[in-house]
Amino acid sequence: MILNNCYHCGQHIEKGELVLQSIKGVEHSFCCHGCAGVCDAIHEAGMESFYKRTIEGDLLSPPPPPSKDATFFDYDEVQAQYVSKLTSKREITLISEAIHCAACIWLIEHTLAKMDGVLLAKVNFTNKQIKLRWDNDKIKLSEIIQKLNKVGYDATPYDASASQKAFRKANRDLLYRLGFAGFAMMNVMWFSVALYTGADQESLFRNYFHWIEFIIATTVILYSAKPFFQGAMTSLKSRTIGMDVSISLGVITTYLYSFWVTIDSSHPGEVYFDTMVDFIFLLLIGRYIEAISKNKAVDATRRLVELQPKVARLKTEDGFEVVSVTRLKKKDLVIVKPGDQIPVDGLVISGTGNVDEAMLSGESTEVFKQEGTKVSAGTINIDGSLTIEVDAIMQETMLGKIVEMVEEAQGAKASIQCTAERIMPWFVTVIISLSVLSFLYWIVEANLETAMIAATSVLIITCPCAFGLATPMATAVASGVSASHGILIKNGALLEVLNEVNHFVFDKTGTLTKGQMKLVDSHVVEGIEDKDALLKDIYRVEFHSEHSLAKAVCQSLHSMYSDLANKNLELDFFQAHPGRGVEARYHGQHYLLGTATWLKQYDIEMPDIFVSLEAERAEKGQTSVWVALDNKIVAILFLEDELRPDALELISRLKEKGKSVTLLSGDRYAVAKTVAEKLGGMEVIAEVLPEDKHEKIKQIQASGSRVAMVGDGINDAPALVRSDVGFALGSGTDISMDSADIVLLNNELISIDTAVELSARTLRTIKQNIASSIIYNFTLVPLAMAATLTPLIAAVTMPLSSLIVIGNAARIRTFFSKRAIAKRKRRRQEAM
Structure with a gap:
């Protein structure tokens, strides 16, 4: 069976390059011997259902040339750059730019699973990576690469710089198509304006402008619209009907009808090349934004590695x-x-010092390290020199495992199918059927021209402009207006998912709390007459320390005593004792500020009342600083991480909406429980290691819940990606913001509830848009089928439906109007 397109990759077969080959007794056309060989290999392996699984999207790439250097990767010296452990059981990450759809994932995983010695083959569609585990004693890496090559996939060990280069190349190609469509749109509009303002009254000008518009529109179809036609061909080949089929059908119909009017100078109809070019330009903008979002999804892992x-x-x-x-x-x-x-990850052999582990643990307080304690790669040594025995490097470190978890979560996260896309196959099938029926009826009852006009009118009037814009217009307006109010929604389609979320999971430190310690209480021993003078002396001493607790004490005391700003804070002597406290002398007085354990080494007696008070406050998550003056305890200070001012209100609102709420923290259970109680009570999952957070999210999802995760630290990144919707605070780390779907730039927790309400409003608008599009079609399609509407009238009414959709979507802007905000506040107050 000779076709114009290759049976395997779907690419057009150039003249003189046709290759015919029999596959399982049936002759097929191929563009090259490579495609023929790949197709034969797929059928021989019993994987022919691959072609039925190919979904809408880009066409397959022609197979890569056979890899001549695959055996180069069998050497241990080479594999050492990509493989962490050169044992018999090895693991590597490969990358293949030919991966483009779910069918590719199925084919690769099933092909490799049949190879003896391959222990694991898992494909991550988001970043086109293949996680491979194999037994090097049974099979060589080159054999696996050659097998992938045989079924049409290039595969090389993953290199971050090469991956970024490929992404940039794909984006650049899409940007060129978008730029060309924009340039064509601006030019074709000049001629359209001329025609609409009277040039069409003169046949000479009319024909001249029609032909110029035809040339411009043809170049747009051949170049800029190519991705849509490729997607439509792939969709039809796999016997499915998606958005690209509908888009291509509307574009081609409009183009052919306009071409008919152009070549028939006596035809009374109008051309609609300008409408077609505008439509392609707007659709390409959406594709380009989608591509940028996809690149952002892998950016978090790259920055983690850095x-x-x-x-x-x-x-x-x-x-x-x-x-x-x-x-x-x-x-x-x-x-x-x-x-x-x-x-590196390792063990401290000698030395002492404080280490900032906030990037991994999320906790703001430094951790004291001494001989025998463990440290992690990427954390910062604040003071003291440490000698560390290496335990793990690169991918084997805790930070490396977080990178791996983020990549795994990206691959596991389900793709979003919007409401319009779920309805589109049925919609397009019905419209095509009605158009064909109209043509058949009128060619029998009237003539070819009437039949053509009726069929074309049905297709033009039901062009999926309004239907296709129903979701993207609503989400685009919602994303834009929310960004201007401090809520950055990276992927507008997630607003539909957010509306279905029924379980919110919160990190503690830096999310529900500020992540900054604050002096909340202080007690002095009996006999101290001037407490204020003592606190000012404490400020003087702590001012010279770089420890986070000392800075918190100074900040709190500075807000209490404004006169400290102009005070001379010099000391006679100062020394920091890492992990213990600070020592100072001033005007003959000796000060010690630090832990109780350290002060006991100076044989200082601890007041029983202070000891009991410290134990009580420790249960509430408060940290104590003991103060000794001339070897006698004179005061004790208590510091605590403050709750965010809007945390309680947010939790209350979510509960009112029937949402489940969970606090997920690596802190002690008693501390997390205290925070939960202050917020009105919620489920508490505490003492969770950073690498286990995403597993907890996965467990909650397994119970059937749609989960939103709210976090701010690097340790939250895998959980943010794993969740259905990830929220990150603007004050958080760059990695958490890159991993999240929604970033609260205003740093206000209450904006989460605003986003939930906005998602409900957006989904309601989408349904209204779809309903108006369906009503419009039910009203006008019968008239078009009856041949009472000309293509001109159809083309005039078609943009009206789009304008209705655009106008209705624009109403979302009122969500943030003063009146709407006041109304929501009144409703909440009444509910309370």
């Missing part, structure tokens, strides 16, 4: 040597100086 230090100070007999982290081995010793990032 957080890992690339060099380390390897301890030697003569001191140290600066080497690449990849050269380090287990049991090597590295030196980390104050201010450095720790390059």
Whole structure:
């Protein structure tokens, strides 16, 4: 069976390049011997259902040339760059730019699963990566790569820079098509304006402008609209009908009818090349925004990798040597100086110091490290010099595992199918059927011209402009207006998903709390007459410390005593004791501020009342700082992480809406429970390791819930990606914002409830748009089928339906009007 398009990849077969080959007794056309060989290999492997699984989207790429250097990757020296452990069981990440749809995932995973020695093959569609685990004693990596090559997929070990280059190339191609369509749109409109303002009255000008518009529109169809036609061909090939089929049908029908009017100078009809070009330009804008969003999805993992230090100070007999982290081995010793990032996961062999682990734990308080304690790569050594024994590097570190979890979650996250796309196959099928019936009826009852006019009128009047704009217009307006009010929605389609979310999960530190310690209480011993003077002396001492608790004490005391701003804060002596406290002398008085354990080493007696008070406050998550003056306890300070001012109101609103609420924290259970109680009570999951957070989200989803995760730290990134909708605070890390779907730029928790209400409003608008489009079609399609509407009238009414959709979508802007905000506040107050 000879076709113009290749049976395997769907590409057009150029003249003289036709290849005919029999596959399972049936002759098929191919564009090259490579496609023929791939198709034969797929059928021989019993994977022919691959072609039925191909969904709407880009056409398949022609198979890559056979890899000549695949055996190069069998050498251990080469694999060491990509494989963490060179044992018999190995794991690597491959990348293939030929992966483009769910059918590709199915084919790759099933093909590799049949190979003896392949232990795991998992494809991540988002970043086109293949996670591979194999037994190197049974099968070589080159054999696996060659097998993938045989079924049409290039595969090489993943390299971050190469991946980014491929993404940029694809985006650039789409941007060129968009730019060309925009340029064509601006030019074709000049001629359309001329025709609409009277040039069509003169046949010479009319024909001249029609032909110029025809040339411009033809170039747009051949270049800019190519992705839609490719998607439509693939869709029809797989026996499905999607948005691209409807779009292509409307474009081609409008183009052919306009061409008919152009070549028949006596035809009374009008051309609609301008409408067609405008439509393609608007659709390409949506495709380009979608591509940018997809690139953002993999950007978080790239930036996580960049957080890992690339060099380390390897301890030697003569001191140290600066080497690449990849050269380090287990049991090597590295030196980390104050201010450095720790390059490896390992054990402190000597030295003491405070380490900022906020990027992994989310907790703002530094952690004291000493001999025998563990440290993690990427965390920051604040003070003190540490000698660390290497336990894990690169992918094997905790940070590396977080990267892996984010990538895994990206691959597991279901793609979003909007309301219009679910209805579109039925809509298009019915319209095509009605158009064909109209043509058949009128060609029998009247003539070819009447039949053509009736069929064309049906297709033009039901062009999916209004239907296709129903969802994107509503989500675009909602995304735009929310961004101007501090809520950045990266993917407007997620507003539909957010409306279905019934379970909200919150991180504690930095999300429900501010992530900043504050002095909440202070007690002095009996006999201290001037408490204010003592607190000012404490400020003087803590002012010289770099510890986060000292800064919190100073900030709180500064707000209490404004005169501290102009005070001379010099001391006679000051020394910081990492992990213990600070020591100072001033006007002959000796001050010690720090932990109770440290002060006991000076044989200082601890008042029983303060000891009991410390134990009581510790249960509530408060941190204590003891103050000794001349070896006697004079005061105790209590610091606590403050709740965000709008946290209680948000939790209350979500509960009123019937949403389940969970607090997910790595902190102690008693501390998390105290926070939950202050917020009116909620389920508490505490003492969770950073790498386990996304598993908790997965478990909640397994129970049937649609989950929204709210976080702000790097440790929240896998959970944010794993959730159905991820929220990140604007004050959080760049990684959390890249991993989230919605970023609260205004840093207000209450905006989550606003986003939930906006999603409900948007979904309601989408349904209204779809309903108006259906009503419009039910009203006018019968008239078009009866041949009472000309294509001109059809083309005039078609944009009216689009204008109705656009106008209704624009009403979403009123969601943030003063009147609407006041109305929502009154409704909430009445509910309370």
